[in-house]
Amino acid sequence: MAFFYYIQHVSKTTLRTLKRQVLIFIVFTLCTFVVKGEIRYSIPEEMLTGSIVGNVAKDLGLDVKRLKTGSARIFTDRGAEYFELNTNKGTLLVKDRIDREQLCARITPCTLNLRIVLENPIEFYIVIVEIVDVNDNDPIFPNKNIKLEISELSVSGARFALLSATDSDAGLNALLTYTLTPTDNFNLKIRKQSDGSSLIDLLLVKQLDREQQEEHGLLLTAIDGGSPPRSATAEIYIVVLDANDNAPVFTQEVYKTAIKENALIGSVLITVTATDADKEIHGRATYSVTHVTDDSGDLFEINANSGEIKLTGQLDYETFRMYEITVQAKDPGGHTDSCKVLVDITDVNDNIPVISIISVSNEIPENSGPGTVVAVINIQDKDSGKNGQVTCVIADDLPFKLKSSIKDLYSLETDTFLDRELTSQYNISIFAKDGGEPSLSSSLILILAISDVNDNPPKFENQHYTAFISENNSPGYSFFSLRAKDDDVGVNGKLSYFIEQCLVQNISVSSYVSVNSEEGSLYALRAFDYEHLKRFQVSVIAKDGGSPSYSASAVIDIFVQDQNDNAPQILYPIQNKASAGPEMLPRTADVGYLVTKVVAVDMDSGQNAWLSYKLLKFTDQTLFKLGVHNGELRTIREVTEKDSTRQTLVISVEDNGQPSQSTTVTINVAVTDSFPQALAEFNDLSQEASGEGDLKFYLVLALTILSFLFITFIVILITFKIYSWRQSRLFKAGSNGNLPVIPYYPPRYADVSGTGTLRNVYNYEVCLTTDSGRSDFKYIKPVLHSEPMSTYIAYCKCVQL
Numbered sequence: 018m019a020f021f022y023y024i025q026h027v028s029k030t031t032l033r034t035l036k037r038q039v040l041i042f043i044v045f046t047l048c049t050f051v052v053k054g055e056i057r058y059s060i061p062e063e064m065l066t067g068s069i070v071g072n073v074a075k076d077l078g079l080d081v082k083r084l085k086t087g088s089a090r091i092f093t094d095r096g097a098e099y100f101e102l103n104t105n106k107g108t109l110l111v112k113d114r115i116d117r118e119q120l121c122a123r124i125t126p127c128t129l130n131l132r133i134v135l136e137n138p139i140e141f142y143i144v145i146v147e148i149v150d151v152n153d154n155d156p157i158f159p160n161k162n163i164k165l166e167i168s169e170l171s172v173s174g175a176r177f178a179l180l181s182a183t184d185s186d187a188g189l190n191a192l193l194t195y196t197l198t199p200t201d202n203f204n205l206k207i208r209k210q211s212d213g214s215s216l217i218d219l220l221l222v223k224q225l226d227r228e229q230q231e232e233h234g235l236l237l238t239a240i241d242g243g244s245p246p247r248s249a250t251a252e253i254y255i256v257v258l259d260a261n262d263n264a265p266v267f268t269q270e271v272y273k274t275a276i277k278e279n280a281l282i283g284s285v286l287i288t289v290t291a292t293d294a295d296k297e298i299h300g301r302a303t304y305s306v307t308h309v310t311d312d313s314g315d316l317f318e319i320n321a322n323s324g325e326i327k328l329t330g331q332l333d334y335e336t337f338r339m340y341e342i343t344v345q346a347k348d349p350g351g352h353t354d355s356c357k358v359l360v361d362i363t364d365v366n367d368n369i370p371v372i373s374i375i376s377v378s379n380e381i382p383e384n385s386g387p388g389t390v391v392a393v394i395n396i397q398d399k400d401s402g403k404n405g406q407v408t409c410v411i412a413d414d415l416p417f418k419l420k421s422s423i424k425d426l427y428s429l430e431t432d433t434f435l436d437r438e439l440t441s442q443y444n445i446s447i448f449a450k451d452g453g454e455p456s457l458s459s460s461l462i463l464i465l466a467i468s469d470v471n472d473n474p475p476k477f478e479n480q481h482y483t484a485f486i487s488e489n490n491s492p493g494y495s496f497f498s499l500r501a502k503d504d505d506v507g508v509n510g511k512l513s514y515f516i517e518q519c520l521v522q523n524i525s526v527s528s529y530v531s532v533n534s535e536e537g538s539l540y541a542l543r544a545f546d547y548e549h550l551k552r553f554q555v556s557v558i559a560k561d562g563g564s565p566s567y568s569a570s571a572v573i574d575i576f577v578q579d580q581n582d583n584a585p586q587i588l589y590p591i592q593n594k595a596s597a598g599p600e601m602l603p604r605t606a607d608v609g610y611l612v613t614k615v616v617a618v619d620m621d622s623g624q625n626a627w628l629s630y631k632l633l634k635f636t637d638q639t640l641f642k643l644g645v646h647n648g649e650l651r652t653i654r655e656v657t658e659k660d661s662t663r664q665t666l667v668i669s670v671e672d673n674g675q676p677s678q679s680t681t682v683t684i685n686v687a688v689t690d691s692f693p694q695a696l697a698e699f700n701d702l703s704q705e706a707s708g709e710g711d712l713k714f715y716l717v718l719a720l721t722i723l724s725f726l727f728i729t730f731i732v733i734l735i736t737f738k739i740y741s742w743r744q745s746r747l748f749k750a751g752s753n754g755n756l757p758v759i760p761y762y763p764p765r766y767a768d769v770s771g772t773g774t775l776r777n778v779y780n781y782e783v784c785l786t787t788d789s790g791r792s793d794f795k796y797i798k799p800v801l802h803s804e805p806m807s808t809y810i811a812y813c814k815c816v817q818l
Contacts (some may be wrong), residue, residue, distance in 0.1 A: 059147040062115050062148050070109040072107055081104070084104040089135050090102065109144065115148055128147045139390055150188055155241075156182040159308050161252065163237070163253045166350070168260060171224065171352075172221070174222075176219065177353060178217070178353050179217040195237060197235055199235070206220040232256055234252065234255070235255065275363050288324050288326070291304070301349060303321045304324045307345045310342075326344075342357065343356075368404075369398075370407045372409075378465070381435075384470045385434075394461075396425055412446055442466050447461045469505050470509070471505055474561070475568065477499065477501045480572065482499055482573045483574045487577075488545045493542070498537055547579040558570045581677065590615070612686055613684060615643075627672065635667075636665050640652060643666075
């Protein structure tokens with residue numbers, strides 16, 4: 018019954034404390050749905066160090082091995098650690114002496130909230146330990162020697178205030194009962210206050226008589242409700258005064274005031290007032306502070322005459338939120354009255370949020386998906402209300418987010434996919450800001466490294482390259498280099514180069530070129546010949562060292578550059594071991610008459626195949642002119658009787674290479690008007706060239722040849738007569754405006770894209786006159802060169818008879 022009576026009379030402050038505790042209990046109950054589990058233990062205070070609180074592993078359903086592999090540890094927001102976790106047995110042990118009165122003062126129930134943290138993966142468990150009070154504190158009187166002065170005029174029923182005893186225990190252990198001995202003249206009157214405390218008055222039951230007894234000695238005993246009970250005593254020494262028969266009375270039994278925790282020293286809290294019905298000196302009361310909560314008497318002082326209470330020390334809301342001051346008013350006659358002053362401390366925003374890292378990963382791979390936990394953060398603010406409401410954020414431009422699982426705990430997670438090639442390290446600034454006015458904030462920087470995975474293929478700067486190498490090169494010559502780039506690092510970014518196998522002229526390309534596997538340099542494995550191989554392709558593959566590996570390829574067009582390693586070749590006139598056949602020059606030839614044309618080719622290309630023609634030796638310098646670029650041998654004057662009938666010319670054909678190469682050809686020209694004469698001249702020339710032989714044999718041979726040529730000439734002459742007759746008809750038709758248009762094809766002397774200086778087919782303009790029926794024509798058959806190339810030369814010479 019005494020307990021229920023105590024509960025019914027608790028103060029409003031105690032009710033607010035109970036509401037906050039109930040709210041905290043509800044919040045932690047809801048958090049059990051977020052964390053892995055929650056358990057509660059109840060232990061008495063003052064347990065010995067090493068005492069077992071409970072088997073955490075068993076109660077949470079955890080394997081003891083999990084506590085070791087997860088590096089289980091206790092995290093608490095209290096300043097001191099009172100418990101430790103035995104990971105070998107899974108038990109929670111008392112680490113240090115627990116004093117409930119020091120830990121929670123008058124707050125009930127007294128609980129400690131622990132968090133057990135496991136890593137790999139990160140898990141949280143909440144352990145709530147309630148500290149049960151034991152009766153380990155004696156009641157204490159503020160003053161064990163109480164001196165009272167009581168007037169003999171005091172009538173029965175007069176009350177004299179006594180100081181109540183205090184007990185640091187809670188609940189039944191703190192409930193006090195009082196006894197007084199002896200009780201002949203006095204008794205006790207206990208008045209219960211609205212906050213649950215008691216005021217003790219010494220009640221005069223029998224009027225005193227100073228003449229019979231001037232002094233009285235009493236023993237006041239306070240007994241708590243513990244089992245076994247504890248007690249304390251105070252001696253009351255009473256001096257009987259004469260005359261003054263009225264005691265001062267406070268206008269209120271309880272005064273209430275509030276002050277901010279940052280109030281300046283000297284600030285006035287409140288003024289208490291007591292009135293006394295007596296007059297003059299007997300009615301003049303003096304004030305004094307007889308008791309302050311937790312012996313904090315150095316924080317307040319009272320003006321003895323005015324009752325004004327001032328602040329004399331620095332307040333701290335986080336240490337004490339309310340103070341109870343007992344003030345006594347005493348008149349000169351010794352009559353006293355007392356009251357209580359309740360001082361509520363108002364919180365101000367004077368504590369910055371504190372950011373603590375519970376668990377953190379210093380490096381994560383770049384292929385970590387969204388939602389990967391990077392760190393677990395705890396944020397505390399000692400202030401209350403809005404001043405203690407903390408908002409935690411990070412920069413918006415980072416691929417991370419903060420997620421709050423339970424109160425004061427945040428997990429830093431990845432928000433998107435990461436890319437080490439874009440950002441290899443993040444400096445994550447975490448900002449915590451409370452809701453006070455003005456608000457206070459703090460920050461913390463986490464450095465997170467991103468490890469590489471092989472997610473980038475190699476890349477060449479170009480997909481197609483062009484390389485050049487001169488023919489006749491030395492084997493092993495490095496003629497080109499290419500490199501690929503890989504954005505990955507380490508083994509993932511180390512590249513090796515290979516040549517993709519293919520065939521070039523039915524031969525593997527690896528027999529032509531090789532590549533340095535580390536540097537990407539190309540080397541020629543053989544000497545190239547431009548005339549046989551002008552161009553081929555090589556495909557180079559770059560492969561990284563990742564797993565799985567990536568590769569890329571590039572195509573290289575290799576052009577073999579020509580060198581002047583081929584001398585010109587004479588296609589016409591045909592050269593053989595015997596003397597060259599003669600060219601015929603009629604004596605009636607005009608100036609500019611085309612005697613013959615030297616046709617030559619060069620297997621080289623470009624300027625190495627640009628040919629020029631020169632006369633090295635000649636019989637008559639004034640008779641012939643040689644075209645430098647076309648090789649045409651023409652007359653530069655008319656033939657005279659003085660000119661030799663046999664003309665011998667040595668012509669040099671030279672290319673434009675560096676250094677240049679040349680070939681010579683000898684041309685014999687017979688100056689005559691008839692073919693037999695030319696043949697005779699040729700025979701004479703042949704005889705002169707040979708220098709020996711049987712004259713008769715050559716005469717017979719000459720006659721045979723002349724007969725054959727004569728018959729051939731007759732056939733050709735008849736053929737061209739018919740042809741001339743047809744051409745005359747065409748010319749006559751042309752005189753009437755019906756001459757057909759013959760297209761003009763200019764000579765072509767160089768073939769840039771081919772291997773020689775002339776096209777396979779050469780066209781020459783045919784000049785015919787109206788009397789061309791008397792003309793002779795000579796046809797020379799096409800010449801087949803020994804190279805795998807067909808060259809057709811049609812050469813037509815017009816001779817005026």
